[in-house]
Amino acid sequence: MISHAGTIPLILLLAAAPSAARANDSTYTDFDTDHCKTLSPEDAEGGGISLQCKGLMDYAVYYKEGDLRQSILYGHVNQAYIDGVFESFGPFNHAGRKIEWRIGPDGKPVATILRWFIENADPATGEPAPKLKGQVLVVSKVAGEDGKGCVAGYVDALANPDPNILARQIADTKTGGFICGKDKADFTGVRGPRAADPTRYFPE
Template sequence: MISHAGTIPLILLLAAAPSAARANDSTYTDLDTDHCKTLSPEDAEGGGISLQCKGLKDYAVYFKEGDLRQSILYGPAGEAYIDGVFESFEPFNHTARKIEWRLGPDGKPTATIIRWFVENIDPATGEPSPKVEGQVLVVSKVAGEDGMGCVVGYVDALANPEPNVLARQIADTKADGFLCGTDKADFTGVRGPKAADHTHSFPQ
């Protein structure tokens, strides 16, 4: 009688291989707003501006700023989304310069992660203060063939011990099936007092 005991480890190894191949990966780019194409000129009164910046390969980054608040859209977004989407936070805010792109099994970017700095108001002074500044990792869906991209989730980077791990989990599990303008993006993990309310504006 032939023993099959020796084949078990090989079978287990082969069974695990497809799972390993499906693991998502990350790559990084810099957000360089000094070298972008201007889509709409800066509004001297409100300080608003809309830019198309270099992203990952052919995937552009659309950066907006208005009233000292910023918004970012990624990938081949449709004109209605480029013009009409603005997702940010209620207090004044600004983003970091490093973008993490989450790649699918085919190597194409499916989501991004970027750190947002939220300039909360210090109750003692009535002004923004570094003492109460919030930091939030914002996870966004990269626009696909439908031209729709948007924020899919948030992680309070100050209240969670491994915020980047949580953000990658959101990117890998929620971005693909997330319906922009319909599904609601919210916080995952612990949300502390410095993680301000987020805002969303979509085209009609």
């Protein structure tokens, strides 16, 4: 006869495991720069502009563009970061229009994933070439109480078979302990030749 005396604690442990290891959830919002609050007027000469756009709940999207390059921050961003941070790519680029927000167990967004399109130049002409265009998933930390949000990682969307899975892994495991302005965001997975070098600037 088999004793079942030790099975109850094991059953309870197994029942609790899915809850303890539950992954973050995703929700999506549209990124629409046509309905945003202007923070600084467009620079007619340099083409720069700074906007505050609708995000998720009370977590805003802060958009900047300058010299045909874009930078985006998310969440409760402090004024120094709104004014001074610019994270982008070396070549001309633009962001996609669908933001994936990763939601923590407390219901608050902890990270975002957004696809960027990189206008790589043809070495022979120096002009952007459609055949060389890159796509990178940019994973960003959403600013919370400290007011600091930033890019925490990158995934080459053309060189990896499941780039969204890799991006969600970065969002769920790296952004929580990522220190903006100190830690360096790197590529995860395979990085191909069309994933251009990132650029970053933070205020002192």
